[in-house]
Amino acid sequence: DGGITQSPKYLFRKEGQNVTLSCEQNLNHDAMYWYRQDPGQGLRLIYYSQIVNDFQKGDIAEGYSVSREKKESFPLTVTSAQKNPTAFYLCASSRDSSYNEQFFGPGTRLTVL
Protein backbone atom coordinates (compact mmCIF):
# COMPACT_ATOMS: atom_id res chain seq x y z
CA ASP A 1 0.00 0.00 0.00
CA GLY A 2 1.25 3.46 -0.79
CA GLY A 3 0.78 6.11 1.83
CA ILE A 4 2.02 7.99 4.84
CA THR A 5 2.50 6.34 8.18
CA GLN A 6 2.94 7.97 11.55
CA SER A 7 3.91 6.22 14.71
CA PRO A 8 2.95 5.81 17.39
CA LYS A 9 -0.75 6.70 17.31
CA TYR A 10 -0.74 7.70 20.98
CA LEU A 11 2.28 8.94 22.91
CA PHE A 12 2.64 9.95 26.53
CA ARG A 13 5.63 11.80 27.92
CA LYS A 14 6.61 13.52 31.12
CA GLU A 15 7.09 17.24 31.13
CA GLY A 16 10.67 18.23 30.32
CA GLN A 17 11.41 15.24 28.09
CA ASN A 18 12.12 15.49 24.39
CA VAL A 19 10.09 13.19 22.16
CA THR A 20 10.42 12.28 18.48
CA LEU A 21 7.44 11.56 16.25
CA SER A 22 7.93 9.41 13.20
CA CYS A 23 6.63 10.11 9.69
CA GLU A 24 7.36 7.89 6.70
CA GLN A 25 6.00 8.01 3.15
CA ASN A 26 6.45 5.64 0.23
CA LEU A 27 4.78 7.90 -2.33
CA ASN A 28 8.11 9.18 -3.66
CA HIS A 29 7.04 12.69 -2.72
CA ASP A 30 9.64 15.44 -2.50
CA ALA A 31 7.81 17.70 -0.05
CA MET A 32 6.82 16.86 3.52
CA TYR A 33 5.08 18.86 6.22
CA TRP A 34 4.33 18.80 9.95
CA TYR A 35 1.19 20.35 11.40
CA ARG A 36 -0.17 20.74 14.89
CA GLN A 37 -3.90 20.56 15.61
CA ASP A 38 -5.49 21.62 18.88
CA PRO A 39 -9.08 20.66 19.84
CA GLY A 40 -11.66 22.45 17.71
CA GLN A 41 -8.94 24.19 15.73
CA GLY A 42 -7.50 24.12 12.26
CA LEU A 43 -4.02 22.94 11.32
CA ARG A 44 -0.99 25.09 11.98
CA LEU A 45 2.25 24.53 10.10
CA ILE A 46 5.29 23.68 12.22
CA TYR A 47 8.00 22.82 9.67
CA TYR A 48 8.16 21.78 6.05
CA SER A 49 10.75 20.32 3.73
CA GLN A 50 10.76 20.73 -0.03
CA ILE A 51 13.68 18.43 -0.66
CA VAL A 52 16.10 16.11 1.16
CA ASN A 53 18.52 17.86 3.52
CA ASP A 54 16.52 21.08 3.45
CA PHE A 55 13.68 22.35 5.62
CA GLN A 56 12.01 25.62 6.57
CA LYS A 57 10.21 26.91 9.64
CA GLY A 58 6.46 27.21 9.50
CA ASP A 59 4.23 29.45 11.58
CA ILE A 60 4.87 27.81 14.97
CA ALA A 61 8.37 26.29 14.81
CA GLU A 62 9.52 27.36 18.29
CA GLY A 63 10.18 24.37 20.53
CA TYR A 64 10.32 21.90 17.62
CA SER A 65 13.08 20.50 15.43
CA VAL A 66 13.14 18.33 12.31
CA SER A 67 15.54 16.52 10.02
CA ARG A 68 15.24 15.31 6.46
CA GLU A 69 18.11 12.91 5.84
CA LYS A 70 16.06 10.61 3.63
CA LYS A 71 13.36 11.39 1.09
CA GLU A 72 10.86 9.09 2.73
CA SER A 73 11.35 10.19 6.33
CA PHE A 74 10.68 13.48 8.15
CA PRO A 75 10.83 12.99 11.95
CA LEU A 76 9.66 15.75 14.29
CA THR A 77 11.20 16.28 17.73
CA VAL A 78 9.11 18.06 20.32
CA THR A 79 11.62 19.57 22.72
CA SER A 80 11.26 20.58 26.33
CA ALA A 81 11.27 24.20 25.12
CA GLN A 82 7.80 23.75 23.63
CA LYS A 83 5.54 25.33 26.25
CA ASN A 84 2.33 23.50 25.43
CA PRO A 85 3.19 20.30 23.54
CA THR A 86 -0.02 18.32 24.13
CA ALA A 87 -1.76 18.20 20.74
CA PHE A 88 -2.57 16.09 17.69
CA TYR A 89 0.35 16.08 15.25
CA LEU A 90 -0.18 15.50 11.55
CA CYS A 91 2.39 14.77 8.88
CA ALA A 92 1.68 15.34 5.20
CA SER A 93 3.47 15.04 1.88
CA SER A 94 3.01 16.35 -1.64
CA ARG A 95 4.58 15.40 -4.97
CA ASP A 96 6.62 18.56 -4.87
CA SER A 97 6.22 22.03 -3.46
CA SER A 98 4.54 23.29 -6.63
CA TYR A 99 1.93 20.51 -6.61
CA ASN A 100 -0.20 21.60 -3.76
CA GLU A 101 -2.40 18.62 -2.92
CA GLN A 102 -1.12 17.28 0.36
CA PHE A 103 -1.73 13.74 1.57
CA PHE A 104 -1.98 13.28 5.32
CA GLY A 105 -0.95 10.55 7.70
CA PRO A 106 -3.23 9.26 10.48
CA GLY A 107 -1.71 11.51 13.12
CA THR A 108 -0.03 11.08 16.51
CA ARG A 109 -1.75 12.26 19.66
CA LEU A 110 0.89 13.46 22.10
CA THR A 111 0.00 13.97 25.75
CA VAL A 112 2.54 15.49 28.10
CA LEU A 113 1.86 14.73 31.72
Added chain:
Amino acid sequence: GESVGLHLPTLSVQEGDNSIINCAYSNSASDYFIWYKQESGKGPQFIIDIRSNMDKRQGQRVTVLLNKTVKHLSLQIAATQPGDSAVYFCAEIKSGYSTLTFGKGTMLLVSP
Protein backbone atom coordinates in the same frame (compact mmCIF):
# COMPACT_ATOMS: atom_id res chain seq x y z
CA GLY B 1 -2.44 38.26 9.85
CA GLU B 2 -4.39 37.00 6.88
CA SER B 3 -6.45 33.93 7.54
CA VAL B 4 -9.02 31.54 6.19
CA GLY B 5 -12.18 31.37 8.24
CA LEU B 6 -15.61 29.76 8.23
CA HIS B 7 -19.08 31.18 8.76
CA LEU B 8 -20.67 28.23 10.59
CA PRO B 9 -18.83 26.11 13.12
CA THR B 10 -21.51 23.35 13.14
CA LEU B 11 -24.00 22.30 10.49
CA SER B 12 -26.71 19.73 11.24
CA VAL B 13 -28.64 18.15 8.36
CA GLN B 14 -30.91 15.20 7.72
CA GLU B 15 -29.77 12.28 5.61
CA GLY B 16 -30.60 12.94 1.98
CA ASP B 17 -30.48 16.72 2.30
CA ASN B 18 -27.96 18.81 0.41
CA SER B 19 -25.30 20.45 2.58
CA ILE B 20 -23.48 23.71 1.98
CA ILE B 21 -20.35 24.56 3.93
CA ASN B 22 -18.97 28.06 3.56
CA CYS B 23 -15.53 29.56 3.85
CA ALA B 24 -14.33 33.16 3.64
CA TYR B 25 -10.75 33.93 2.77
CA SER B 26 -9.01 37.23 3.19
CA ASN B 27 -6.02 36.95 0.87
CA SER B 28 -6.91 38.08 -2.63
CA ALA B 29 -3.54 36.74 -3.85
CA SER B 30 -4.56 33.16 -3.09
CA ASP B 31 -4.81 31.12 -6.25
CA TYR B 32 -5.50 27.59 -5.12
CA PHE B 33 -8.03 26.21 -2.67
CA ILE B 34 -8.66 22.76 -1.25
CA TRP B 35 -11.45 21.22 0.79
CA TYR B 36 -10.48 18.50 3.25
CA LYS B 37 -12.64 16.14 5.30
CA GLN B 38 -11.42 15.01 8.72
CA GLU B 39 -13.09 12.22 10.66
CA SER B 40 -12.58 12.04 14.39
CA GLY B 41 -9.04 10.97 15.34
CA LYS B 42 -7.87 10.71 11.73
CA GLY B 43 -5.85 12.77 9.31
CA PRO B 44 -7.59 15.04 6.79
CA GLN B 45 -8.62 13.55 3.44
CA PHE B 46 -8.58 15.51 0.21
CA ILE B 47 -12.07 16.09 -1.21
CA ILE B 48 -11.79 18.56 -4.05
CA ASP B 49 -9.69 21.50 -5.16
CA ILE B 50 -10.15 24.56 -7.33
CA ARG B 51 -7.82 27.10 -8.89
CA SER B 52 -8.56 30.79 -8.98
CA ASN B 53 -9.11 30.77 -12.75
CA MET B 54 -12.24 28.69 -12.20
CA ASP B 55 -15.50 29.47 -10.40
CA LYS B 56 -16.94 25.98 -10.16
CA ARG B 57 -15.67 22.44 -10.04
CA GLN B 58 -17.63 19.25 -9.59
CA GLY B 59 -16.68 15.88 -8.18
CA GLN B 60 -18.68 12.89 -7.13
CA ARG B 61 -21.58 14.33 -5.05
CA VAL B 62 -19.49 17.42 -4.26
CA THR B 63 -19.25 20.81 -5.91
CA VAL B 64 -16.92 23.64 -4.98
CA LEU B 65 -17.86 27.21 -5.86
CA LEU B 66 -15.40 30.09 -5.81
CA ASN B 67 -16.51 33.71 -5.77
CA LYS B 68 -13.40 35.83 -6.04
CA THR B 69 -15.34 39.08 -5.94
CA VAL B 70 -16.38 38.51 -2.33
CA LYS B 71 -13.55 36.08 -1.50
CA HIS B 72 -15.90 33.25 -0.68
CA LEU B 73 -15.60 29.50 -1.15
CA SER B 74 -18.30 26.91 -0.63
CA LEU B 75 -18.55 23.15 -0.63
CA GLN B 76 -21.84 21.60 -1.63
CA ILE B 77 -22.52 17.97 -0.79
CA ALA B 78 -25.48 16.39 -2.55
CA ALA B 79 -27.68 13.77 -0.87
CA THR B 80 -25.72 13.93 2.38
CA GLN B 81 -25.12 10.58 4.06
CA PRO B 82 -24.27 9.69 7.68
CA GLY B 83 -20.76 8.82 6.47
CA ASP B 84 -20.31 12.45 5.50
CA SER B 85 -20.33 13.45 9.18
CA ALA B 86 -16.93 14.97 9.84
CA VAL B 87 -15.11 18.28 10.16
CA TYR B 88 -14.55 20.03 6.85
CA PHE B 89 -11.64 22.43 6.34
CA CYS B 90 -10.95 24.82 3.56
CA ALA B 91 -7.33 25.66 2.85
CA GLU B 92 -5.72 28.22 0.59
CA ILE B 93 -2.34 28.74 -0.93
CA LYS B 94 -0.98 32.07 -2.04
CA SER B 95 0.57 32.52 -5.43
CA GLY B 96 4.31 31.84 -5.21
CA TYR B 97 4.05 30.06 -1.87
CA SER B 98 4.22 26.35 -1.25
CA THR B 99 2.34 26.06 2.03
CA LEU B 100 -1.35 25.78 2.81
CA THR B 101 -3.23 27.98 5.29
CA PHE B 102 -6.14 26.17 6.92
CA GLY B 103 -9.36 27.53 8.31
CA LYS B 104 -10.74 26.44 11.68
CA GLY B 105 -13.21 23.91 10.22
CA THR B 106 -16.96 23.24 10.19
CA MET B 107 -18.45 20.20 11.87
CA LEU B 108 -21.08 18.53 9.67
CA LEU B 109 -23.54 16.31 11.56
CA VAL B 110 -25.82 14.09 9.48
CA SER B 111 -28.72 12.42 11.23
CA PRO B 112 -30.55 9.43 9.74
